[in-house]
Amino acid sequence: MLSEVEKKEIQEEMKMYPVASAACLSALKIVQEHRGWVSDEGVKAVAGMLNMSNEEVESVATFYSRIYRKPVGRNVILVCDGISCMIMGHENIYEHIKEKLGISYGETTSDDRFTVLPISCLGDCDHAPSLMVNNDHYNELTVEKLEAILSQYK
Ligand code: FES
Incomplete structure (x- = not known):
């Protein structure tokens, strides 16, 4: 679901941390920068890349008020x-x-x-x-x- 550009950017973030899950918020921000918001598919894709459960990624996504889980305006x-x-x-x-x-x-x-x-x-x-x-x-x-x-x- 993620584009090659998104994947590459997330992989770059992952290199900056000792464990992949530490890049979760950065990965969600990358998806949002490209798509305007983070869909359920976006959460699943990030979970897959970071070897996390969907629920773990969802808990990060919903904790931060600036990660948008529904479409937003421009x-x-x-x-x-x-x-x-x-x-x-x-x-x-x-x-x-x-x-x-x-x-x-x-x-x-x-x-x-x-x-x-x-x-x-x-x-x-x-x-x-x-x-x-x-x-x-x-x-x-x-x-x-x-x-x-x-x-x-x-
Ligand atoms: S209450 Fe702190 S900036 Fe509004």
């Missing part, structure tokens, strides 16, 4: 709902996303442009509220700032 908005962000206005930010994009947590816009998901603490509490879009980190958010951020992603 851009993933991760809204921090940790305590500092809650205190500093997370609700306004999330409400604006819901209103502007018409999606709630776990949903994707009909044009596949955005998926919105919650995440607990981005380690940026002193600059709350925070969110990420894909790998980009934004903080000290206001509704105005959010508008400008979202317009950058097509």
